[in-house]
Each structure stands twice: as C-alpha cells, then as structure tokens.
Amino acid sequence: xxxxxxxxxxxxxxxxxxxxxxxxxxxxxxxxxxxxxxxxxxxxxxxxxxxxxxxxxxxxxxxxxxxxxxxxxxxxxxxxxxxxxxxxxxxxxxxxxxxxxxxxxxxxxxxxxxxxxxxxxxx
Amino acid sequence: xxxxxxxxxxxxxxxxxxxxxxxxxxxxxxxxxxxxxxxxxxxxxxxxxxxxxxxxxxxxxxxxxxxxxxxxxxxxxxxxxxxxxxxxxxxxxxxxxxxxxxxxxxxxxxxxxxxxxxxxxxxxxxxxxxxxxxxxxxx
Numbered sequence: 547x548x549x550x551x552x553x554x555x556x557x558x559x560x561x562x563x564x565x566x567x568x569x570x571x572x573x574x575x576x577x578x579x580x581x582x583x584x585x586x587x588x589x590x591x592x593x594x595x596x597x598x599x600x601x602x603x604x605x606x607x608x609x610x611x612x613x614x615x616x617x618x619x620x621x622x623x624x625x626x627x628x629x630x631x632x633x634x635x636x637x638x639x640x641x642x643x644x645x646x647x648x649x650x651x652x653x654x655x656x657x658x659x660x661x662x663x664x665x666x667x668x669x
Numbered sequence: 670x671x672x673x674x675x676x677x678x679x680x681x682x683x684x685x686x687x688x689x690x691x692x693x694x695x696x697x698x699x700x701x702x703x704x705x706x707x708x709x710x711x712x713x714x715x716x717x718x719x720x721x722x723x724x725x726x727x728x729x730x731x732x733x734x735x736x737x738x739x740x741x742x743x744x745x746x747x748x749x750x751x752x753x754x755x756x757x758x759x760x761x762x763x764x765x766x767x768x769x770x771x772x773x774x775x776x777x778x779x780x781x782x783x784x785x786x787x788x789x790x791x792x793x794x795x796x797x798x799x800x801x802x803x804x805x806x807x808x
Contacts, residue, residue, distance in 0.1 A: 563687040584700040593699040
C-alpha cells in the first residue's frame with residue numbers, strides 16, 4: 547500500500563501508473579487486441595499516423611525496416627518510460643529532498659514529447 | 670450547501686493527471702484522436718473531485734490543477750478531431766452517393782442501349798417480313 551506520508555508518494559504513484567499503462571499497452575499489442583481502423587483510410591486518404599499499430603507490432607518484434615521515423619520515435623517515447631519511471635522513483639527515494647530530479651524529469655519528458663509529436667505530425 | 674469529502678484525495682488527483690496525460694498524447698494522433706475523449710473526461714472528473722477536496726482542506730492543489738488543465742486540453746483536441754472525422758464521414762458518404770448515382774446512370778444507359786438495339790433488330794425483321802409477304806402476294 548502506498549503511504550502518502552512520504553513527500554514523494556504522489557510522484558511514485560504517478561510513475562507506477564504510467565509504467566502500468568505502458569505495460570498494459572504492450573500486452574494488448576502482443577495479444578492483438580488493439581485493431582483500430584483509421585477513418586481517413588476508409589476514403590482512401592492516408593494520415594501521418596496510419597499504420598501506427600502495425601509499426602508498433604513490428605518494432606516489438608525488433609523489425610525496424612521501412613518504419614517511419616515518427617513511428618519509431620513515438621515507440622521510443624513509450625518504451626523509454628519503462629526505464630525512466632522506475633529509475634526516477636529509485637533516485638528520488640535515495641534523495642528525497644532533491645527536487646532537481648523532478649524538474650529534470652518534467653523538462654526532459656516535455657522535450658521528448660514535443661520532438662516526437664513534431665516528427666510524427668508536422669514533418 | 671457544501672459537499673463534505675472524506676478519505677485521501679491525492680491518489681484521485683494523480684490518477685486524473687495520468688489519464689489526462691495519456692488522453693492528451695492519444696488525442697494528438699489523428700487515427701485515434703476522438704477515442705481520447707473518454708479517458709480525458711474521466712481524468713477531468715477525478716481531478717475535479719481531488720481539486721475541490723484539497724482546496725476545501727487547504728492542501729496543495731498543484732497536481733489536480735495540472736490534471737484539470739491537461740484534461741481540458743485533451744478534451745478540446747479530441748472534439749476537434751471529431752469535427753475533422755465528421756468532415757471525413759461526410760466526404761465518404763458523398764463519394765459513396767456519387768458512385769451509386771454514377772452506377773445507376775451507367776446501368777440505365779446500358780438498358781436503354783440494349784432496348785434500342787433490340788428495337789432496331791425487331792424493326793428490320795418486321796420490314797423484311799412485310800417485304801417478303803408483299804413480294805409473295807405480287808407473284
């Protein structure tokens with residue numbers, strides 16, 4: 547049970563939930579549960595995120611051939627959270643008063659998200 | 670009348686924030702943007718509950734407030750995606766209708782052509798028969 551007496555307990559819960567969401571997403575992709583059809587594809591148009599599920603499935607199998615860089619970056623953004631979240635929680639637990647880690651995490655996450663979305667949608 | 674809350678509201682705020690962030694990321698993706706509306710709304714409700722409780726108890730409202738802002742942005746983007754979807758659906762139905770109308774016209778034209786051809790054949794046969802009868806009668 548998470549104790550909220552710890553000053554960073556909210557952050558630990560946040561990290562845990564993000565980690566859990568990504569693990570769930572990987573499991574759903576592996577089990578072929580996610581099968582969304584793009585509405586743009588139905589009228590013969592192709593949006594920049596068409597084929598994202600297929601790309602993610604291929605990337606999970608370690609195949610990067612012919613996958614758009616935006617799709618790879620988004621995958622890296624999600625996959626990196628599986629490492630970043632536990633590491634940040636661990637670092638924060640070792641040095642509870644160090645708020646620099648939180649600021650660094652927020653800045654780094656924002657930069658990665660903006661870079662990924664720029665590559666995915668506007669390039 | 671003011672609502673009295675009990676229990677720890679902090680997890681609500683964090684859950685709402687996580688839902689908001691995930692919804693925001695998904696709302697930006699054109700293929701699945703509209704589906705982010707549900708999680709964003711859920712996150713907004715969670716954050717609103719936490720925010721009201723924490724403000725009532727003079728606790729720090731940073732996390733639920735961030736969740737509220739992110740949730741609201743995610744909802745706005747997903748609504749925008751829905752509007753775009755509507756246009757796509759409208760275009761799709763227009764294309765389907767024009768194909769249908771075009772096909773109907775094509776089928777009607779083919780039927781008319783066939784009818785004209787048959788009528789022409791029948792007319793020629795009829796004239797031939799009449800000519801034959803006339804010749805036969807003269808002889």
